[in-house]
Amino acid sequence: MSTTPPPTEESTDVPAKRCRIGGDGDGDGVTKSPVRPRSAAPQFKEINTFEGCSKTVAAVQFSPDGSMLAAACADKTVRIFNGETGEHVETLLGHTLGVSDV
Numbered sequence: 001m002s003t004t005p006p007p008t009e010e011s012t013d014v015p016a017k018r019c020r021i022g023g024d025g026d027g028d029g030v031t032k033s034p035v036r037p038r039s040a041a042p043q044f045k046e047i048n049t050f051e052g053c054s055k056t057v058a059a060v061q062f063s064p065d066g067s068m069l070a071a072a073c074a075d076k077t078v079r080i081f082n083g084e085t086g087e088h089v090e091t092l093l094g095h096t097l098g099v100s101d102v
Helices: none
Strands: 056-064 068-072 078-082 088-094
Touching: none
Parallel strands: none
Antiparallel strands: 056 068, 068 078, 078 088
């Protein structure tokens, strides 16, 4: 007799099935995992392109009102952009290594 363990704090929305070694009891010898529904793929639309960092961008952060954007760049700079137009506003210099967060 197979029993299902009681739910725990780590439980997911889809309960796992307990299966015997060699199959799940339906005779085909294959153990199947519960199928989780896939969510629809997000539909993104490019609004602006922010150019200026000569190396990888490690992080970006919008100002609370969305009017400005700061980009932490591996080229040892932080670049500030207009969040609505994408226009480069200022470059912050002086870091001795690439910037990893803003």
